[in-house]
Every structure is written in structure tokens, then in C-alpha cells.
């Protein structure tokens with residue numbers, strides 16, 4: 006690629022084997038390779054969606070006016086019990102198309118039929134960390150459930166280099182103590198991440214205190230489930246001691262501000278306290294059933310505004326820092342070791358994953374002022390012109406090839422499930 010503008014400087018980028026081979030003003034295209042003329046477009050790192058349930062695009066616009074627990078128990082879980090792999094495949098393809106269009110290269114997913122998710126992600130060209138949800142509250146056959154989880158882990162390991170495997174115990178209120186311990190042991194033994202919802206509602210904290218006499222982060226830690234490969238979604242009600250513990254263990258917390266607002270949980274991750282404690286923080290959309298968009302830039306604005314509003318402090322989250330949260334630069338655990346040794350995570354440097362965006366040169370939202378500030382407060386994902394993931398051009402000119410057909414197939418699957 007030639008003629009891109011990175012931090013005010015015109016640069017070329019050369020990619021090989023999914024990585025950035027060279028980047029800088031002196032870099033010229035390699036003869037014979039595919040070349041993009043960026044023609045002065047701003048170049049930025051691609052975004053990382055730290056928590057979602059991609060196939061839940063099928064649930065978009067379905068029963069959205071209920072509180073979390075009723076929404077799950079009465080509306081979502083009964084339909085999910087009827088899901089087939091092809092439902093998950095097309096729901097995930099639709100999510101991937103939206104993520105490509107709005108600049109996300111990598112996402113953390115927790116959903117049923119994880120192999121169908123992996124197929125969809127590979128076909129779309131994105132990267133994902135995938136885990137099938139583990140839930141055993143009221144389950145009759147915990148042994149079979151564990152066997153099935155391990156079969157999924159082994160099957161996911163057979164996919165290509167853009168697919169990473171995780172274990173995904175759903176939450177402390179849907180997973181028994183025994184199953185959580187088992188998941189933590191398996192994750193440690195296999196060096197896999199643990200991806201879990203934590204401290205989303207105040208009720209979850211109250212129930213945990215009543216059942217175990219300790220708050221959710223301390224409870225997880227006692228079960229061996231809080232470590233540097235743990236990714237905690239939400240963290241709305243974490244207190245100071247929990248944030249200190251999470252920082253000490255090196256776990257990551259992913260804020261999902263729009264899902265928190267939509268489900269009216271009463272707050273959002275306390276970012277200033279998390280940063281003060283030294284917690285690694287990322288940003289997620291959560292599933293399209295509870296957001297309902299996968300446009301991470303748009304959620305970044307909501308996150309930044311909520312932090313300013315809640316703290317009464319307009320300096321609490323500078324725009325450049327907010328962009329680092331959205332690209333995973335403040336949560337190395339979300340990038341899972343991607344990038345050259347010693348380099349800061351999420352930076353476009355030689356040896357880093359070739360995951361980057363060209364922004365529309367003619368976007369009025371970006372035409373004047375500081376780029377990071379414009380991206381956080383003025384833009385949405387519609388300013389993305391070109392999305393490159395693992396060195397492959399997945400979108401050029403703001404349109405994802407085949408999106409109309411993908412939408413038609415996903416809508417057909419939602420109708421089959423009786424939710425559209």
C-alpha cells in the first residue's frame with residue numbers, strides 16, 4: 006500500500022504472511038504484489054471487539070424491551086435451544102460483514118455451535134477468539150457437558166491461524182462452582198483464555214455475597230478462574246478491592262457500555278478506578294440482541310461520554326486513550342500475544358498483525374481537527390473505507406462484497422427460528 010497518512014506522515018505499508026513486513030515513508034510496493042493506492046487516506050489500527058455473541062444478529066430487534074434476566078429466560082434461551090449450526094453460521098456471517106464495514110478486525114465471541122462461528126469467521130476473513138458457552142444450572146449431565154466442551158476445544162484447534170480457542174463459562178450465576186473450577190483447570194492446563202460475564206448487574210453481586218460471602222471477583226479468584234488469560238465482560242459493579250485484585254492477577258475487563266444502557270443495569274465499568282488500579286481495559290459491543298449494533302466506534306463515543314458524565318470530569322478519558330481502548334492497545338490480553346516481542350500492543354509496526362483501516366478522505370466528520378477526537382466524538386463506523394485483516398483486503402470503498410446475500414440468508418434463518 007502506498008500514500009497512506011499515519012500520524013501526519015505519508016507512508017507505505019508492505020504485508021507478508023498476515024503481518025506487516027515494513028511500514029514507513031520509504032516503503033514502496035513490492036513488484037507483483039497487490040497494491041492499494043491510499044491517495045492520502047488516514048491509516049489507523051483496526052478495532053478489537055472484546056466481547057460479543059456474533060450470531061445474535063439473528064435476535065436483532067427481537068423482544069428488546071425486557072430486563073436482562075427475563076429477556077434471557079423467557080425469550081433468548083428457549084430459541085437458542087433450537088439453534089442449528091447453519092443459524093449460527095449465517096448470523097455470524099452477518100455480524101462479520103458489519104464488523105468489516107465498521108472497522109473491527111478481531112473479536113471475542115461466546116456462542117453456541119462454536120465450530121459454525123469459526124467457519125463463518127474464516128469465510129469472512131476476520132480473526133476471532135471463540136468459545137462455546139458453558140452453563141450447567143439445572144443441567145442433568147454435567148459430565149457430558151464437559152466432554153462436549155472439550156470436543157469443541159479440540160475441533161476449534163483444527164482451524165487456521167485467525168481462529169483462537171477459549172473456554173467460556175457463561176457467568177457465576179449460570180455456572181456451578183464445580184464446573185467453574187473445572188473450566189479454570191482446563192484453561193490453565195491447555196493455556197487457553199477464560200471468557201466470562203462478570204458483575205453485570207447489582208443483583209449478581211448481591212446473590213454472590215449471599216451465596217458465597219464474597220464479591221464476584223474474589224469468588225472467581227478463589228475458584229482459580231482469575232488469571233492473566235481471563236477476559237471479564239462488563240465489570241459494572243466492581244469495587245476498588247476487586248479492581249486491585251483483577252489488576253494483580255493480570256486479567257482484562259471489557260466494558261460494554263451500550264448493552265449496559267439498553268439492559269438498564271444501572272451503570273458502566275468505572276474506568277477511572279480501573280485505570281488507577283492498573284486494570285487492562287478493552288471495549289465490546291456485546292451481542293446484537295442487546296445493543297443492537299456492532300459498530301464499535303459508535304459505542305466508543307457512548308463509553309467516553311458515560312465516563313465523563315459519571316465522573317463529572319471532562320479530562321477522565323482523553324480521546325487518544327479512548328482509541329487505544331478500542332484497538333486493544335490497553336488490553337494486551339485481548340490481542341493474545343499478537344505483535345513483535347517488546348513492541349507496544351496494537352501498534353502498526355513491522356512484525357505486528359497486518360490489521361488496519363483506511364478512513365474516507367472525504368468524510369466530513371474527519372476533515373477538521375484532531376483525528377483521534379474526531380474518531381471518538383464525531384465519527385461512526387461509516388468513515389471506514391478500507392478494511393485489511395491479516396494482510397487481506399476485506400473491504401475497499403466502504404462496501405462489503407456479498408453483504409446483501411448474507412443478510413437475506415441470515416433473515417431466512419431468523420424466520421425459521423420464528424423470531425423475525
Ligand SMILES: [Zn+2]
Pocket residue numbers: 056057058202238291292
Ligand atoms: Zn455478553
